[in-house]
Amino acid sequence: MEGTREIIFDRLVYSCQFDKHRGDEEFIPEHLLGFQLSGETHAVYPGGTTVVPENTVVLIRKNQLIRTTKYPSKSGEYKFVSITLDREVLNKYALENKIQIENGYPGNKRLFFEPDDFLLSYFVSLAPYINKKKEATPKLADLKIREAIELLLQSNPDFKQILFDFSSPYKIDLQDFMEQNYMFNVSIETFAKLTGRSLSGFKRDFSKTFNTTPKQWLQNRRLEEAYYLIQYLERKPADFYLDLGFENLSHFYFSFKKKYGFTTSDLKKNENL
Template sequence: MEKSLEIIFDKLVYSCAFEQYRGDEEFVPDHFLGFQISGATHTFHDQGTTVIKENTVVFVRKNQLIRTIKHPSKKEKYQFISITLDREILQKYALENEISTDASFSDHEKLFFKSDEFFTSYFASLQPYIDKTKEGTPRLADLKIREAIELLLQSNPDFKNLLFDFSEPYKIDLQEFMNKNFMFNVSLETFATLTGRSLSGFKRDFKKIFDITPKQWLREKRLEEAYYLIKHTNRKAADIYLDLGFENLSHFYYSFKQKFGVSTTEV
């Protein structure tokens, strides 16, 4: 299965594949702007599934958990390009341009939209660096990131309240968050960060709410979900174990039998 992930220059990443493949579980710590050059990306997140189609621009906000499946088209390989808008450059841009937030950004949906002539021209201007016909310098990288910020603000001035909100994550409802995100195979440190807690605070609050340790709860929750999917939707264990946060199929079979007393084929 031929695929590649390449950092063209600082903050610019190009992904290419000739066959369908499943990406890793990802914690997105910084905002990024992406463009689906060809093929499609099926993105799973806490609100469901979003399909990013060819010639679509997507803005993914920071502090997200996502899982992706990358699909080439019938005629073209899979190609996706993304440019990271990290805290440092956003703070510098806000300071230089005297920008401050004046409200909360109220739209909590994932932001993706059909490319217009400005975004199309912007991403086309990155193609020579992907093709290696032009070298990307640090100064150029800085200019291209700033151009991306300008385009986002031009498309929606209210984006300033999202891009330039530098407040730390606040404590959110732990029970609601975990019930929406238990299937992501990420560290407890990541879960703690996303819920606005230190690791020790996360473990302490978790025990108060669930009366069980996070690792024990995650195992039980994932197995219960697996049982439901196998029994009521006729899904196969081999098709769901990765989606539920298990890394190894043999371990999943063992854990399932240990909890329910039957194999996955006996449910």
């Protein structure tokens, strides 16, 4: 049975699945406030993984890459609702409330927590819109977004250092970033943006750092990891090719043989000699 993903009103999205579903790579350009209504979300992000259990609120920081797998609950349903807290809304809120920040958020990037009574009641209040029993006018939708910001800050005032940081992305270490993100199958333009560079600047700095093009480096790095997984961890390509950024299995097999001169089956045979 296929799942659904609906935009209930501007900035509010509801997802429902009935079977395990592996999502594609996603670039999160704006802050996202979500609530796990049922089931679990397993998220892969640079440097680790996170499990978002049922009845948990998660705040995902902007400008991140993430890959999710959705697991239905024992009742057979996966339900997740998310609110986008974009720059336009947050900037307006900051001006109206005279909010300024000097330092970034000191805490962990994995911001998921059990909701307090106010946040829990807030997500419950969205049910009529999700169930289509009530239509949200633009004015009412704006009020619900502002309410989400208010309750989030009430639950943890330090979150203002995340929400109201409007500084432009700065250039970050290219080698360290690529080693943490090479497995995400996203465009070169997205990689450039996440490292605080223009596309031309990214390609120029990439050439200086790696002495090759981004496309060639990504393929070689993914294939090197694949070789390690097969030889030392005895993994099957069918189980990991998507996780390494390959779009299909035949493309992976073709690329592997082209790089190493032998197939993955040949590699396994050589191990057993």
